[in-house]
Amino acid sequence: MAPVRGDGMRGLAVFISDIRNCKSKEAEVKRINKELANIRSKFKGDKTLDGYQKKKYVCKLLFIFLLGHDIDFGHMEAVNLLSSNKYSEKQIGYLFISVLVNTNSDLIRLIIQSIKNDLQSRNPVHVNLALQCIANIGSRDMAESFSNEIPKLLVSGDTMDVVKQSAALCLLRLFRSSPEIIPGGEWTSRIIHLLNDQHMGVVTAATSLIDALVKRNPEEYKGCVNLAVSRLSRIVTASYTDLQDYTYYFVPAPWLSVKLLRLLQNYNPVTEEPGVRARLNETLETILNKAQEPPKSKKVQHSNAKNAVLFEAINLIIHSDSEPTLLVRACNQLGQFLSNRETNLRYLALESMCHLATSEFSHEEVKKHQEVVILSMKMEKDVSVRQMAVDLLYAMCDRSNAEEIVQEMLNYLETADYSIREEMVLKVAILAEKYATDFTWYVDVILNLIRIAGDYVSEEVWYRVIQIVINREEVQGYAAKTVFEALQAPACHENMVKVGGYILGEFGNLIAGDSRSAPLVQFKLLHSKYHLCSPMTRALLLSTYIKFINLFPEIRTNIQEVFRQDSNLRSADAELQQRASEYLQLSIVASTDVLATVLEEMPSFPERESSILAVLKKKKPGRVPENEIRESKSPAPNTIQNNALTNHKVNSNANTDLLGLSTPPSNNVLNNSTNSGTLIDVLGDIYGSTNNNTAVYNSKKFLFKNNGVLFENEMLQIGVKSEFRQNLGRLGLFYGNKTQIPLTNFVPALQWESDNALKLNVQMKPVEPTLEAGAQIQQLLTAECIEDYADAPTIEVNFRYNGAQQKFNIKLPLTINKFFEPTEMNADSFFARWKNLSGDQQRAQKVFKAQQPLDLPGARNKLTGFGMQLLDNVDPNPDNMVCAGIIHTQTQQVGCLLRLEPNKQAQMFRLTIRASKESVTREICELLTDQF
């Protein structure tokens, strides 16, 4: 071996050998305690230790700490080492502090002083040591102490490259704990231009920093996109010899490439400039092309680095979701990986494909790999890969392949790992419900689930099957027959007994005509399971029995006998005892009419969101692969794709309607919103005169919220629930008939002039023309903001009530502010922008009287609801409110600033809007006038 450079510490080496030679844990502890006592006495002793000794002891303490023991002294000695003029001592001091000093230590002031000195050093090695220490501790104290030096160090012309690299990452670390450390203004453009630096190491470090800055303030750092694209393009087209030491196993600068690709994923669309966009697409294509080239080396490092870049490029393609050709190519590439020798690649390919499956451009492509994915689920040796295959099957499932996928998942469930069974059960249940065209299939699937994996079937799953059977007449007979057959198995799961008991109690009569399932046979079959079941299930079965008395009076005596049994009538379980005695009396005393009324078939359950999906989401928060196809972000889908696309769209629309699984729970929305919005509701004018049928209902309260009751009179209630992302919006309108008779010829029609429609494109799905008494229907609307617009669309609702034509005009809550994205910024950058926007067209101001009483917290709430970011500590006057936000339209993004100044004496507000576009300035000012 080559000699270890630097000066060794013999005492340390001996100590480490001693520890290693200890035969037992006790011996080790003994040796350590001896050493600790020794060090303690040395540190306490009068005789001053020289630097070498201090270093040695501090190092021993570190070693002891790393063995897992607590260290509560030595900090002071370590801090002393920081100011040593011997580098090796200084370095050990810094190491100890990085590992052992916590951020609120008393010593922090001393440490900061030492760091300050080292930052001033002319030797870059010292400066870097100090920077590394700041980054390792990364506390707010550090941020405060170095908020001037480090940003300066990074952009200064005379900083050495190695120092710049450390400074960039050090600043990133401090920015994470104290975002205010970042200066604005001119500094921004200098930091962005680090992407053009000659030194690849500097660019790599700077890219990490810029990525974090962009996440906080995308607008300010937007300039980085062009630079990042051209840098990336240069790297990707470079030959591996061009970049010398930044080529890693024949792959040019993989780390920097991946970081640039990640940086670009902060923007969507990545760029609006056609030239840059073309260059980016070309670059992404080159990366995809390179994946097809024969490898330049057999080493796994080569393939890992190359594929790391490829996967990140695919992530960007998925993120943009606008280039069908690239999406399809990405999918083909991943398809090849599915049968790669490397487990890692198969795993990552499955993961990426989950995302591709939710894009409408590549969904069909992903489906082509179904067989391989099913094989992966069955054959992979590693459970995490199998799990990923299950996730992908879930994501790629749609109506066309649901039966096959569900069947395969069911087959696999018999042998699946225990760790993933519960989740698989939920997924199968969700898919079966969502894509059932024939509910007999659904019933089969769920009963199979219970049969195969009964222990993993949660309550939600079997509740759900009962709800569906009760609500769908066509499947009831089949369900009764199927559960009856399933119950004949000698050992059947208790969940099966529950479902069987409930369904036979309701619909056993539908199969009683067959002598093989005659009433007495049904009863005896159920009762044969009774003694093996938990009290809860027994209680359920007792209810089934009393229902049988109503359905089948001929077996009354058999059932009464069961009720009378000591184990029921005198059961220790209060619930069972009560049921047995009450049911017994009921069966004796009540007339047939009373029985028939009391024990009538259960009423339908309200149709609502499946509770199973919620369970799945809770189980894997934020990581459930979606089984829902995103709306495309590109307005004009590629024509080549059209066929597959339209087919697919039809499917997915049909899917959403079934059972409302993927739609918001309608009842809840209305109830919640009426409760939560009370404060503002009072101000609303929804109870305006109902005689004036053609009036436009325009409650401005929806400027500040997305959900709630949009309109209500004695006949009709309209609720709305909406969500917005970038320049896209989705609205659900919920029409509820409050009357006792159906509303007919029910037609809501959109009223939005065609020139406005060019700016805000609203699509509305048709609804059924009849709204039954007491029923509620939902209508989905999508909105895409092409460019800024004024006012908001209206819907005209026409219907006949009791022969009389009714008409209402209702303004939709689709004002331009819905497309705001809140933007965080500090005072400096706020006022810098404010000053920039001082042209006449960029300003609008209104002074208006405040609502009584003047309510500042209320105004703050409203501003937040309005969609802009309310910025604290920006305006010197704490009563003033300032906000910033960006309006996303398809053609451009409009930055917008707001200031609202209350005048308490005069009970007035002054509202000032500044935005980069005149029409926006006016509209925002218009919308907010008189609202506070």
Add this chain to the structure above:
Amino acid sequence: MMLFMLLFSRQGKLRLQKWYMAYPDKVKKKITRELVTTILARKPKMCSFLEWKDCKIVYKRYASLYFCCAIEQNDNELLTLEIIHRYVELLDKYFGSVCELDIIFNFEKAYFILDELLIGGEIQETSKKNVLKAIASQDLLQEVSTTEIKKNSFIVCNKLLLIMFYNRMKSWNMHAIANSP
């Protein structure tokens, strides 16, 4: 961003830990225990990535040592494997075919090298040459300061002896490790 890096032996002994997030000591110990058990239980041909809590774990075994990193959801797994590999290469170059013992006896060096490669959980320098240059200039500073004070050839002699002793011990230990089940 990398959240932390752990090096541990096949016997589950922790050899190096670097935390890029501030966790309380108790939590660090718990995380370490859980991960060491989880990873040691995995079979050789298994995937190097696993989902764990709200982050992703990337690990790889080199001889008797496991290198294990936790990264955020959006981070690139494959490239994290290569960060590990680059670190191993650097250790290897610096120590000259590195083994577990080098890291045990020179843990401080292992930290210094890591600090040149990663800062705050982000890669600082990907060029092997540049990292080695940085480490060499650190070592040079040490040499200067030591030789200034102790201009004595005896020290050099003594150091050589120590190295020989260390070498012997190392090869003996390697032998032992190779033969252990």
